[in-house]
Every structure is written in structure tokens, then in C-alpha cells.
Amino acid sequence: MDNSNTISRYVRQEIFAGLGKKGQEKIKKARVAIIEMSSIGAAVANNLARAGVGYIRLIDGDYIETAELQRQTIFTEKEAEDETPKAIAASEYLRSVNSEITIDPVITDINSGTIDNLIEDVDLIVDATDSMEVRLLLNEACHHLKKPWIYGGTLASSGMTMNILPGSNQPCLKCFLGEEEYSPGEQPTCATVGILNSAASMVAALQSAEVLKLLTGSDAVRHDLVSFDVWENYFEYIPVDKDPDCPVCGKKDYAFYGKVTGSQTATMCGKDSVQVIPKKEGEISFEKYAEKLSSQGTVKYTKYTLDFNDGNIEIKLFKNGRAIIKHVSDEKRAKAVYAEYIGL
Ligand SMILES: [Zn+2]
Missing domain, CATH: 3.40.50.720 (NAD(P)-binding Rossmann-like Domain)
Incomplete structure (x- = not known):
């Protein structure tokens, strides 16, 4: 223009x-x-x-x-x-x-x-x-x-x-x-x-x-x-002073960065939901999961997310395999739901 x-x-x-x-x-x-x-x-x-x-x-x-x-x-x-x-x-x-x-x-x-x-x-x-x-x-x-x-x-x-x-x-x-x-x-x-x-x-x-x-x-x-x-x-x-003994900028002793993580879960702020991240993220096929899950409950999906609901369990699945398990606060339970329905 x-x-x-x-x-x-x-x-x-x-x-x-x-x-x-x-x-x-x-x-x-x-x-x-x-x-x-x-x-x-x-x-x-x-x-x-x-x-x-x-x-x-x-x-x-x-x-x-x-x-x-x-x-x-x-x-x-x-x-x-x-x-x-x-x-x-x-x-x-x-x-x-x-x-x-x-x-x-x-x-x-x-x-x-x-x-x-x-x-x-x-x-x-x-x-x-x-x-x-x-x-x-x-x-x-x-x-x-x-x-x-x-x-x-x-x-x-x-x-x-x-x-x-x-x-x-x-x-x-x-x-x-x-x-x-x-x-x-x-x-x-x-x-x-x-x-x-x-x-x-x-x-x-x-x-x-x-x-x-x-x-x-x-x-x-x-x-x-x-x-x-x-x-x-x-x-x-x-004013914030630099701490010469700071583990991060003083010693480069990182607690999070560069650490290899396996599959992990995290509760989400303000939601009774837990996020599950599989060990390996990669593009997944919603068609495949829709076919797999449709016998067990209602499935609907868009370009970005797939929703599964069997009246008890509610899962929102993202294209990279990450999922939000709704109405749970326990991370173990969320991981178990993910393993059962999506597969870890
Ligand atoms: Zn520092």
C-alpha cells in the first residue's frame, strides 16, 4: 500500500x-x-x-x-x-x-x-x-x-x-x-x-x-x-540490587531451564482443571481420536481442540497432544484419565 x-x-x-x-x-x-x-x-x-x-x-x-x-x-x-x-x-x-x-x-x-x-x-x-x-x-x-x-x-x-x-x-x-x-x-x-x-x-x-x-x-x-x-x-x-550469589545470574545454576521433563501435570489457576502434557508432544490426528472415543461419549472437534464428554469425564485435547482434564483437582487422577482415554 x-x-x-x-x-x-x-x-x-x-x-x-x-x-x-x-x-x-x-x-x-x-x-x-x-x-x-x-x-x-x-x-x-x-x-x-x-x-x-x-x-x-x-x-x-x-x-x-x-x-x-x-x-x-x-x-x-x-x-x-x-x-x-x-x-x-x-x-x-x-x-x-x-x-x-x-x-x-x-x-x-x-x-x-x-x-x-x-x-x-x-x-x-x-x-x-x-x-x-x-x-x-x-x-x-x-x-x-x-x-x-x-x-x-x-x-x-x-x-x-x-x-x-x-x-x-x-x-x-x-x-x-x-x-x-x-x-x-x-x-x-x-x-x-x-x-x-x-x-x-x-x-x-x-x-x-x-x-x-x-x-x-x-x-x-x-x-x-x-x-x-x-x-x-x-x-x-x-531499587533492586544484583545479588553476586544469585543462583541464576551469579552462578548459572538453573533450577528449571534445560531440565529434561517427562510427562507432567499442572493444576490451572482459577479452574478446577488439571493440564496433562505428554512426554513427547507432536501433532495428533483428531479424526483418529474422535473415532476411538466416540463409542465412549460425545466427541466434537475444531481445527484447534477436541472435546470429549462421557457425562462424567470431560477432556479438552489440543493438537500437540496436551490435554486439559476438567472437574478434577487431583493431578494423579488427571494423569490416570489421560492414560485411559488418550494414552500416555
Ligand atoms: Zn540474579
Whole structure:
């Protein structure tokens, strides 16, 4: 399209002193990955697509549910009803927002086996996961691959964000967290203390601004951690020092990255569901599984997911063999269901 006689769609960014036309050109050439289409991730994706980031990879292994519409601001009732995979719904919406950029949806779990392919060819990664394990893996992977990333988390009415930059003097997320042991299941989650969409939007707004600064090489890049609470009325900048004894950026003693995992399960935040990831992921045939399972219950499938329901067990199967077992909270039980119906 010849834009020479038309006003650029990014004119309000091009006249903004911090970016200018040169900055906009850099944004156009940049590649960004967003880890999960959560309340934060969906809002960041929306901002970055509209700002003209040239390539955006949307990574998420989950589907949309009605109780998420309150805070995941680019999804619709219809998509929740259809249980559309979030990466797909987000990509369709964002392509209608900006057809001049590349939107790359990836439906997958993020683990030590998948992380390299998801982030090694991008300039910058935005963290919007609600899983501390995924975040710690990302911290290690980005340290190893020397990729800048932007930590962001929200819970109830609070939020935090920090730029984690490569470089020998830069602190990583583990420097901030310290030795505090991470114990899944014991931390408060959005399922136990709730979440306000305003807190998530605030994190997304702060991250989106830092993305533009980092992609354009601005010297306004923030080096402090931001911590705020929109209900309790505070907003703080907290300096984070590099810890010379940090197991990640000090000693490269990674706890998650590079570890070979077998088949695994994970409970899902805010859902009475358990995800099962087979040891070997690979494209599977829905036709084959539909034929196999149709004698045991109702089966329906789309291009992206297959749903099985026998009135008792409910399974959502993805093309790479990953499955979400619904209405179970016990990981052993979920694995047993997967083994029985899908086959480990
Ligand atoms: Zn560190």
C-alpha cells in the first residue's frame, strides 16, 4: 500500500518526542513474544499491535472462560461460549485491529522443552503468566539466551513489574525474590483472593511503555521495580540490587531451564482443571481420536481442540497432544484419565 499521500496511522507516536519517526521504524522491525494471553498479556498485545510492533507472538495454552471476561479485555462472550483458545481469539481480533503487522499465535504449554523455540528469535519477551514456575523458567532461559524481558504480575488490587535486562551488572528476577522458596499451591492466586481489571491494566500499561522504550533504545528505560495497589493507594519504585550469589545470574545454576521433563501435570489457576502434557508432544490426528472415543461419549472437534464428554469425564485435547482434564483437582487422577482415554 502506498502511504506517501496519507497520514501515517502512527502519527501520534511519530510526533511524540520520545519516539519520533525513527523510533516508529524501529518498532515496526521489532519482534516481541508475550507469555500468556492473561488479563495482562491480552492488554499488552492490544497495546503493542496498535502501536505497530512488527511481529508479535502470542503464546498461550488455555481457552477462554466466562469468568475471565471481567479482566481479559479483548475477548467476547461468544468466544467464552465456544471455549476458543486464547491465542487464536487474540490473533483474530488483533489482525482486525492491525493488518500491517505479523501476529503469530502459538497454542502450547510453556516449559523447559518448549521455551527455546518460543523466545530465541525475538528481541524482547513480555511476562504475563500467572505461574511462578513458568516465570522462574523464563528468568533462567532469558539469562541463558541474553534476552531482555519484562516481569509483570497482578493479584487482587496490586501489581508489580520490572525490566530484567541482560548484562553482567543487571539484577535478574531471582535477585529480587531471594532465597524465598517457591512452593506451588501455597501462594495466594487469583482464584483465592480475586483480581481487579484495573490492577491488571496498570501492569499492562507500564509494561507496554517499557516495551517501546526498550525497542527504541531509549535512555528513559526504568531500572527500578514498580509495586502498586490501586485500592490501598500506593505506587512505589523499589531499587533492586544484583545479588553476586544469585543462583541464576551469579552462578548459572538453573533450577528449571534445560531440565529434561517427562510427562507432567499442572493444576490451572482459577479452574478446577488439571493440564496433562505428554512426554513427547507432536501433532495428533483428531479424526483418529474422535473415532476411538466416540463409542465412549460425545466427541466434537475444531481445527484447534477436541472435546470429549462421557457425562462424567470431560477432556479438552489440543493438537500437540496436551490435554486439559476438567472437574478434577487431583493431578494423579488427571494423569490416570489421560492414560485411559488418550494414552500416555
Ligand atoms: Zn540474579
